[in-house]
Amino acid sequence: GAVVSQHPSRVICKSGTSVKIECRSLDFQATTMFWYRQFPKQSLMLMATSNEGSKATYEQGVEKDKFLINHASLTLSTLTVTSAHPEDSSFYICSARGGGRGTQETQYFGPGTRLLVL
Amino acid sequence: GQQLNQSPQSMFIQEGEDVSMNCTSSSIFNTWLWYKQDPGEGPVLLIALYKAGELTSNGRLTAQFGITRKDSFLNISASIPSDVGIYFCAGLVQGAQKLVFGQGTRLTINP
Numbered sequence: 234g235a236v237v238s239q240h241p242s243r244v245i246c247k248s249g250t251s252v253k254i255e256c257r258s259l260d261f262q263a264t265t266m267f268w269y270r271q272f273p274k275q276s277l278m279l280m281a282t283s284n285e286g287s288k289a290t291y292e293q294g295v296e297k298d299k300f301l302i303n304h305a306s307l308t309l310s311t312l313t314v315t316s317a318h319p320e321d322s323s324f325y326i327c328s329a330r331g332g333g334r335g336t337q338e339t340q341y342f343g344p345g346t347r348l349l350v351l
Numbered sequence: 352g353q354q355l356n357q358s359p360q361s362m363f364i365q366e367g368e369d370v371s372m373n374c375t376s377s378s379i380f381n382t383w384l385w386y387k388q389d390p391g392e393g394p395v396l397l398i399a400l401y402k403a404g405e406l407t408s409n410g411r412l413t414a415q416f417g418i419t420r421k422d423s424f425l426n427i428s429a430s431i432p433s434d435v436g437i438y439f440c441a442g443l444v445q446g447a448q449k450l451v452f453g454q455g456t457r458l459t460i461n462p
Contacts, residue, residue: 239393265448276439276452277394326393330448339384340441340450342393 235261237329239343246317247351254312254346256327262307263329267340268300271324283310317350324348354378357440357453364430365461372438372456373424380442383416383423384450388437397438398425427458435460 236259246252256266265284269277281297283289283304291297299321301313310329314321326345357374364370374383382401386394398409400416400423407414414425423442427434440453 237393267449276455279449282448324391328393339382339396339399341396342386345391345393347391 237343243347258329261331266310267328355453370427374440381445382443
């Protein structure tokens with residue numbers, strides 16, 4: 234199946250700093266990428282949808298100035314958590330959907346990034 | 352909006368038993384996806400279904416796309432310890448970008 238990578242896998246930062254998470258589709262071109270947040274023992278919560286070359290669409294309640302998303306190429310999207318605070322500590326997972334026939338309607342997920350803000 | 356009701360929420364079974372879980376909705380979906388998530392990892396795609404009535408297997412896993420397009424089930428035969436995890440169903444409405452997720456089924460296996 235298609236492979237999506239995420240980096241870093243875990244990060245610890247001080248309150249007030251910014252953290253960037255990268256998401257790459259390794260063997261297919263992703264016309265659409267998604268960023269999710271997951272709290273313990275809960276399902277995935279969609280934060281935003283991003284299409285290559287255009288601005289991300291944020292879900293209700295997600296601050297776009299807090300969570301900056303850039304989808305500059307068909308294989309790379311980044312999520313920057315700006316001025317992170319302890320309440321931003323969570324598990325962030327990216328997902329990618331390709332434009333090819335085999336991957337068009339299927340979403341593949343990255344391994345996730347565990348963020349801890351002290 | 353669309354919602355997926357996934358059941359059961361949790362299962363405690365003996366190794367070797369078969370497992371069945373399902374997702375239902377009042378909305379019609381064009382695609383059904385089943386994922387498994389291990390602790391600290393992202394969801395891994397198990398089976399993708401694209402046609403109503405479709406029955407697809409992946410090893411000991413079998414999933415079906417309901418004929419009404421409003422439901423799907425996942426069966427696991429002869430469970431083994433590595434089947435432990437959380438299973439999520441997800442559906443996609445034609446023309447939509449966002450997947451709709453079920454709440455997950457947590458599977459625990461007693462050896």
